[in-house]
Amino acid sequence: MSVHLLQTATSVLLRDPTASLGDVAKAAGVGRTTLHKRFPTRSALIRALANDALDLVESALSQVDFEADDAIEDLVTRLLVLEPRVSFLTRFPGLEKDDVRILALDPPLLDLITRLQGSRLRRDLPAWWILRTLQSGLYQAWEAIVAGRLAPLDAPRFVLTTLFEGVGSGVGAADRT
Structure with missing residues (x-):
């Protein structure tokens, strides 16, 4: 399955979640018959895009050394460059409910957070x-990048600053009273 087709289909469906297979085929520059041979239904295409996005996330996670001091910074940087193909997962409700792959992403992240x-x-x-x-x-960084409000190179700093300053190990507001 071509990367161009997957990227185009993702773009079309993110722009218009109700887009038909015909709309996707036209944008990708392929015939409807060609697209229908690969994806007989719109649901099959959405599932293929979700699997592609999960492959990308799993690949990014496999490259992170979760024992390193800068693991969370590395993780954020690697995940942010995957937009928009990964934010696809957040736009189509229901994908996470029946996909064990999505649920399997949390444990290593929870372990990292617990360690920190x-x-x-x-x-x-x-x-x-x-x-x-x-x-x-x-998610907010991906949205801001797509909307043109946030430069991709600034995104990791925004996410990490929010994470560490918002939930950093400093004294919280409740502790100051």
Whole structure:
């Protein structure tokens, strides 16, 4: 399956989530019959795009040394460059409910966060909350990049500053009262 076709299909569906296979074929410069041979239904195309996005995420995660001091910085940088193909996963509700691959992404991240709690991340917040904060930051950065509000090279700094200053190991507002 060509990378161009996957990238084009992702772009078309992100721009218009109701786009037909015909719309995708036209944008990709292939015939509808060709596209239908590879993806008999719109649902099959969406599942293929989700699998492609998961392949990209898994590949990025496999390149991160989770024991390194800068693992979280490396992780954020690697994930941010995957936009827009990865943000596709967040735009089509229901993909995460039935995909064990999506659920399998959390444990190594939770382990990393737990390891960093007390040193670089706050101990008084649950690891799952910090993970959701990180995921939200990545999503917001992807959205801002696509909208042209955030330069891709600035995105890691924005996400990491928000993560460490928002859930960093410093004294929280509740502790100051």
